[in-house]
Amino acid sequence: MILFVFQPADVSAGPIAYAICQTACNLGWVSCYASAGLVAGTITGGLGAPIAAIACNVAQGVCMGACAGLLVAPTP
Numbered sequence: 796m797i798l799f800v801f802q803p804a805d806v807s808a809g810p811i812a813y814a815i816c817q818t819a820c821n822l823g824w825v826s827c828y829a830s831a832g833l834v835a836g837t838i839t840g841g842l843g844a845p846i847a848a849i850a851c852n853v854a855q856g857v858c859m860g861a862c863a864g865l866l867v868a869p870t871p
Contacts, residue, residue: 809865809866809867809868809869810866812865812868813862813863813865813866816858816861816862816865817859817862819858820855820858820859820862821855823854823855823858824851824852824854824855824858827847827850827851827854827855828847828848828851831845831847831848831851833845833847833848833851840852
């Protein structure tokens with residue numbers, strides 16, 4: 796009961812919006828890999844990684860970073 800007192804009343808869909816945003820980022824990442832002829836999840840980082848894979852990973856990181864604000868955003 797006490798936990799509910801400390802939760803903001805106007806934040807109810809923030810985690811849902813965050814999850815949707817992260818899902819969109821992951822779909823974009825898989826599409827980026829596919830467009831480069833790569834299979835998502837099979838490339839390890841390092842000097843031998845294709846430039847396209849690194850670019851896709853950077854784009855995914857930027858996208859997921861942009862999603863972080865949705866987690867705490869007030870959503871009525």
